[in-house]
Amino acid sequence: MSNIKCIVSYNGTNFSGWQVQNDKRSVEGEIELALFKICKEEISIIGSGRTDKGVHSYGQTFNFKSNIEMKEEQWLKALNTNLPYDIRITNVEFVDDNFHSRFSxxxxxxxxxxxxxxxxxxxKDIVYQYGKKLDIDKMIHAANMFIGKHDFQYFCSNSIDEVKDFVKEIYSFNIKEENNLIYFSVAGSGFLRYQVRMMVxxxxxxxxxxxxxxxxxxxLDKxxxxxxxxxxPSNGLYLLKVEY
Amino acid sequence: MSNIKCIVSYNGTNFSGWQVQNDKRSVEGEIELALFKICKEEISIIGSGRTDKGVHSYGQTFNFKSNIEMKEEQWLKALNTNLPYDIRITNVEFVDDNFHSRFSxxxxxxxxxxxxxxxxxxxKDIVYQYGKKLDIDKMIHAANMFIGKHDFQYFCSNSIDEVKDFVKEIYSFNIKEENNLIYFSVAGSGFLRYQVRMMVxxxxxxxxxxxxxxxxxxxLDKxxxxxxxxxxPSNGLYLLKVEY
Structure with a gap:
């Protein structure tokens, strides 16, 4: 039994989000459908976390287990052959049996x-069209306030029933301007629902x-x-990288 | 009666092309629908030419005539308010009565x-995903062969019934590389159907x-x-500018 870790890019525009939902087109659902076509059996994948409707990815990571004997590059090809063009697997790697995309x-x-x-x-679907000039120096200064360990309960949509611990650590929060575009890059231990979009x-x-x-x-810190x-808005958001 | 010239940007992905076609979503059709909502009467617009299904624009130009008394900026706002977000008018200008987007x-x-x-x-919808390295120096050298007046009958899909004159002049044909992207820019007196895509x-x-x-x-020159x-493929093509 191989434990297979994949990195996936997707354009979130035409998905209801990462997670499978009845009757709606989801990234997870499309990947599981591709795996069903390849493996002829239902296989559940484990994502590093959910992304919301309209959010894009260059770094979302998931894993699944299979008895099928194929090399990493064969899995990559088989998956991309069976996936729609708004989802592309960019990396496949066999990992230790204990690896779990979310817990690890x-x-x-x-x-x-x-x-x-x-x-x-x-x-329009891949960059938030804000349309007005922003004071970048003010934003750079303010973004630094997020750095470190903080309680983000007031920067998320999760309820207390859903999440035990609202404390997350922000490692870095960089902002740069190129012509009319502003790029916000935020790295952290993990993020609550809507946390990045609420911080931005x-x-x-x-x-x-x-x-x-x-x-x-x-x-911050309630x-x-x-x-x-x-x-x-979700259309400007990209999951760039998941670290293990 | 004002003669009103507009410049329009659009994302061609979800259009059957510029030209009105029965039951299909066209850029021209959406603009005429917006004008109908504004003017409460059917108004035909004249485009500088057609763009095919999937082709994008930052420079397509059209004109129409109207008795309605509004300023240029009011027309701009009224049109954008009534247009879908994949079409945006970027400029409105009152022009001489003789101005004709195609003939001028x-x-x-x-x-x-x-x-x-x-x-x-x-x-995937706004850049052709070719996926292999090209020899840019060879292409730059070859592109120069298109410059000047030539018969482009073998670089188009038009039939002789449709077009009398296949002679067009290419003013410049530049190619530059930025990271993995290649940008081809071609300026000319006019272009036949598929001519740019066949040259590229x-x-x-x-x-x-x-x-x-x-x-x-x-x-070239038959x-x-x-x-x-x-x-x-059409997804990599942009109409950047129309000169008058």
Missing amino acids: CKGKTYQYILNQGDFDPIY GTLIEIGANRKDETIISER KGATTTSFNA | CKGKTYQYILNQGDFDPIY GTLIEIGANRKDETIISER KGATTTSFNA
Whole structure:
């Protein structure tokens, strides 16, 4: 029995998200369908975590077990042959039997891309078309406040029933500007639901001079009383890397 | 009666092309529908020419006439409010009564974008995912052969019934490489159907060492006997600019 680890890129536009949902097109569902075609049996895959509707990936990682004897490059080819073109497997690796895409995960990196220029229909599904100039220096300064271990309960949509521990560590949070585009890159131990989009959303509000950066210290570690309301749209978000 | 000239960007992915076709979603049809909503009457627009299914635009130009009294910026806003997000008007200008988007056209610039790297699902509809390294120097050299006035009958899909004159002038044909991407930019007096995609397709065959550059001199000005067979896919093609 091989334990097979795969890295997968996908364009999230035409998916209801990573997770299988009845009657809806999901990335996980399409991959399991491809595996069924290859293996002639139902195989469940384990993703490093979910991504929401519209979120893209260059680094999502999953694993599954199979008795079929194929080399890594044969799995890569078989999977891509049976997958739609908005999903591509970029790496296949046999791993230790104990490897588990979710439990073994040591960190993740996300990128968020925003266009300050005019609405661009060509990129409408893969870059958030914000359309106004943001104060990048203010955002860079504010982003540093997220770094370190913090309680992110006010920067997520998870309920207490769902998550025991809202403490996550942010390793780095970089922001750079190239022409009209702004690239946010955030690496951390793990992320709660909507956490990246709420952190980016908050930075956008600060960069737009709608909010002061104290809003971060007020919400971080539950020091204030309000949850973040502005969730930056999913189309600008990319899961770039999962670390093990 | 105002004569109104508009520049329009669109993502061609979900259109059957520029031209209205029964039951199919076309860019022209969507714009005429938006005008109907604004003007409460049927208005026909005149495009600078057609673009095929899947072809994108940052520069397509059209004009129409209307008695409605609105300023340029009001037309821009009214149109974009009534258009789907894969079409955006980027400029509106009142022009001389004689201006005609097709007949007044003095030249066009197209861009073609190709990815030599691994198939990228995020960009699958807006960059041709070729997936192999091409010899850029060979292509740059060969592209120069297109420059000047030539008969392009063997580089188009038009029939003699449809087009009287296959002679077109190419002003410039530039190719540059950035990381794994190749950008072809071609400017000319006008282009026949599939001409840009057939010229780019021929350059790809040369860059891949599948054909020698003499294939261009053989087909140009109908010196040989064969029409170009490889039509580079529409998803990499952009109408960048229409000159008047």
